[in-house]
Amino acid sequence: MKFNAKVTVRLKKGLLDPQGTAIGGALKSLGYSQVKEVKVGKFIEVIIDAKNKAEAGKKVEEMCKKLLANPVIEVYSYEIEEV
Amino acid sequence: MRFGVVTFPGSNCDYDCYNVVKRVLKEPVDFIWHAETKLDHFDCIILPGGFSYGDYLRTGAIAHFANIMGDIKEFAQKGRGLVIGICNGFQILTEAGLLPGALQRNKSLKFICKNVHLRCENNKTPFTAKMKKGQVVRIPVAHGEGNYTADKATLAELKKNKQIIFTYCDEKGRVTDEANPNGSMLNIAGICNKKHNVLGMMPHPERCSEVILGGIDGKFILDSIKKGL
Numbered sequence: 001m002k003f004n005a006k007v008t009v010r011l012k013k014g015l016l017d018p019q020g021t022a023i024g025g026a027l028k029s030l031g032y033s034q035v036k037e038v039k040v041g042k043f044i045e046v047i048i049d050a051k052n053k054a055e056a057g058k059k060v061e062e063m064c065k066k067l068l069a070n071p072v073i074e075v076y077s078y079e080i081e082e083v
Numbered sequence: 084m085r086f087g088v089v090t091f092p093g094s095n096c097d098y099d100c101y102n103v104v105k106r107v108l109k110e111p112v113d114f115i116w117h118a119e120t121k122l123d124h125f126d127c128i129i130l131p132g133g134f135s136y137g138d139y140l141r142t143g144a145i146a147h148f149a150n151i152m153g154d155i156k157e158f159a160q161k162g163r164g165l166v167i168g169i170c171n172g173f174q175i176l177t178e179a180g181l182l183p184g185a186l187q188r189n190k191s192l193k194f195i196c197k198n199v200h201l202r203c204e205n206n207k208t209p210f211t212a213k214m215k216k217g218q219v220v221r222i223p224v225a226h227g228e229g230n231y232t233a234d235k236a237t238l239a240e241l242k243k244n245k246q247i248i249f250t251y252c253d254e255k256g257r258v259t260d261e262a263n264p265n266g267s268m269l270n271i272a273g274i275c276n277k278k279h280n281v282l283g284m285m286p287h288p289e290r291c292s293e294v295i296l297g298g299i300d301g302k303f304i305l306d307s308i309k310k311g312l
Contacts, residue, residue: 015232016266018192067148070141070178072185073232 003048003056007078009069010041044068047083056080084309086112087125089155091146096132096169096289103289104129108305117149122158127165127308130155130172132225132287142186142228143174152179159281165209165308166281170226173273173283182276182283183241184233190266194227198298199264201272201286202252205245208279209311213303219256220300222286224264224272229285231267231274241274249273249284 011017017039024038046063050056060078069076086104090097097114104112115122122128136145146152152175159166159181168176176182189195198221203214214220233241241247249272253262263270265285273284288301 016187016190016230018188018190018230018266022192067140067144070144070185072177072183072234073187 001050001052002083003050003053003080004083005046005048005056005060005078005080007044007046007060007064007068007076008041009044009064009074009076011039012073012075015073053080053082084110084126085124086110086127086129087115087122088112088129088131089115089117089151090131091117091133091135091149093135093137094131094133094171096171096287099287099289100129100131100169103292103301103305107292107302108309110309115151117146117151120150120154122151122154125158125164127167128155128158130166130168130175131289132170132172135171135175138171138228141178142171143176143178146171146175147179155179156181159276162278162280164280165311167210167308168281168283169287169289170224170229170285173285174228176281176283181281182274183237184231184274186228186285187230187232188228189226189230189264194225195229195264196223196225197264198223198291199272199286200252200254200256200262201249202256202258204247204250207245208248208275208282209308210275210282210304211248211307212311213307217256218303219252219254220303221254221291221298222288222300223290223298224286226265226285229265229267231269231271231285233268238268241271244277246274246277246279247271248275248282249286
């Protein structure tokens with residue numbers, strides 16, 4: 001079976017996010033004075049072969065820990081759906 | 084004493100490092116291709132600057148899985164010799180877990196390429212043995228992701244173990260916010276591991292070790308390594 005894992009990687013809370021700050025500033029200069037904060041993360045899709053959803057999840061969890069996120073500065077979450 | 088300079092796809096300071104060891108330090112040096120699996124006999128490994136694997140995902144994130152990194156980790160952890168990571172090399176060392184913390188995007192979001200002043204915070208390491216504590220040197224930086232970040236516990240640990248080796252300062256040696264080019268916590272420009280045999284630094288000593296290049300302060304670090312080996 002084939003699965004699509006949609007992985008979101010975010011900066012840990014409290015860390016400086018200069019890209020988010022710059023985008024927030026740009027939105028405000030466009031007139032969106034309601035904008036309080038902008039944060040930038042990464043969205044990664046991994047298409048993976050696995051016997052079932054649980055197995056796919058196990059592999060994706062490993063991938064996040066090993067490579068997709070850096071635990072020093074980032075947190076990750078993912079959703080897996082069959083394709 | 085033998086030096087090895089690792090070349091990853093996208094390294095672009097490997098020849099500068101090779102050149103400075105061979106022609107300025109006058110020590111034997113070889114290139115090490117990233118796909119090799121075993122290091123020959125080396126006393127000092129240099130991970131050079133550049134954009135290994137295009138900096139994709141995160142700087143250094145993919146390079147740290149290169150074949151040669153397995154033996155470099157062992158080399159570092161068993162104390163078989165010294166490892167110095169410069170710029171992208173520093174990023175690789177943090178991703179590999181050989182040095183604590185991480186290097187984030189510069190606070191200004193700009194790629195910064197200029198001379199900066201550094202203060203030597205610890206001269207009791209093989210990388211700084213020919214320097215004085217508090218000595219100020221002028222060395223160029225060239226990076227977009229040099230903003231050193233770590234949690235409070237890690238910063239406390241770095242201080243306690245005297246692992247902070249270089250901080251960004253002004254020309255008089257004052258460690259100020261104005262002298263911090265990239266937003267690094269505690270103005271950190273370079274740190275080493277607990278054993279003091281692995282150094283990571285964002286500035287480029289190999290770019291300022293010959294008069295023709297406009298500065299020779301990088302030689303303090305190179306000469307220290309030579310002395311220590």
